[in-house]
Amino acid sequence: GGSWIWKSLCELRSLARPFVFCKIGSGFTGSFWFDNWISLGPLIELVGVNAPRTTGLAENATVHDALLGNRWWLTSSRSRNPTIVFFKDSLPDPTDMSLSEVDDRYLWQIGGNAPKDSFSSSDMWNHLFNHSPAVPWYRSVWFTGMIPKHAFLSWLVALDRLSTRDIMRRWGITVSPMCLLCGSSDECRQHLFFDCSYSQEVWEFFYSRLHLSPPHLFEDGLRWISSPTQDNNINLILHLSFQASVYLLWKERNSRIHSQVSRPPAVLIAEIQRLICAKLDSLSRAQRHRPSTVSFLSTWFSFF
Incomplete structure (x- = not known):
């Protein structure tokens, strides 16, 4: 039921999503599987769509849902499953998240630059498209x-x-x-x-x-x-x-x-x-x- 321009913007989600970085605070908002919050990219893309079933963490889980107190839910697991081993090696220290009262924030990250609150159309254009030589005029x-x-x-x-x-x-x-x-x-x-x-x-x-x-x-x-x-x-x-x-x-x-x-x-x-x-x-x-x-x-x- 949205307008034409809104629908057109929605079609760009797949293009925009890789540039959206979730800076985790308390973890109540950020999606554990689908948000880019550990700088490696969305975890579901790294470990595959079967990972939620393998690890026992629901597909719609937030980052906070993956915490048990001040540790990850898989910390005590002895499984040698490659997905579980990957999480043990890759997930950051959750101590600050478990104590944080700050909301999660979504930032723009273009290329290897630091994430920013503001969006720059010129930076995005220069990243996505090849540069033509500047004309003298x-x-x-x-x-x-x-x-x-x-x-x-x-x-x-x-x-x-x-x-x-x-x-x-x-x-x-x-x-x-x-x-x-x-x-x-x-x-x-x-x-x-x-x-x-x-x-x-x-x-x-x-x-x-x-x-x-x-x-x-x-x-x-x-x-x-x-x-x-x-x-x-x-x-x-x-x-x-x-x-x-x-x-x-x-x-x-x-x-x-x-x-x-x-x-x-x-x-x-x-x-x-x-x-x-x-x-x-x-x-x-x-x-x-x-x-x-x-x-x-x-x-x-x-x-x-």
Whole structure:
């Protein structure tokens, strides 16, 4: 009766379970057979499904159920059964458990790292999947303070995965090759975002105010924007203006296809300014605990 997302999460239990470590306190919660509580893994996987019957400890037993006072229930057994011998050799000293009043805790343990209370999706991803070499422009796309939808589109542009008209024609789709913003050259990533006279007017507004001249090639510009100056505030403003410009130029291009509505560059520039100013306002609030720091908004208004 659960929701689709809950059912989907439940299907990941077999993947997640090996990373869940039970830190035993009193032992009243942790499952003796099925929880990973002695660092070797779940005992049922080590000794087999017949072990509960062999040892006389129920399948649903907790760790505390396996204690007789301050010792394990098998301590006095003289059996040479391999399963019982394994338990005698492997189970930890139960003295602290028998005296503990602390509840058992479930922690995340990834690889050989120490168990933690908190879950890190990045640590889990890096453990489960192979690492690809870092691309030289990743700091230009993913940075603290980014606007997520702008960063996502910038990532697609960096990979050249947008359906620009040159790519659509390579797919065999019959469309005009002309740029929808200027109508004077064939549309491709380099032209649409850097060479087009419409786009250049947008870029020029921001870079001229900061007295900067970015490279002319898109790939070079993408690397340059990661650290264009020595001023961190200006660098953030340039990051945000770059991604907002890419986002709104693409949005304007699509609007001309689907709605036959076009706007002059000045309207785009004004919208980019509003977006950046709103973002910098929230980021500047986080700087208030550092009174000696020049705020992002102060830097913004000094140039724009």
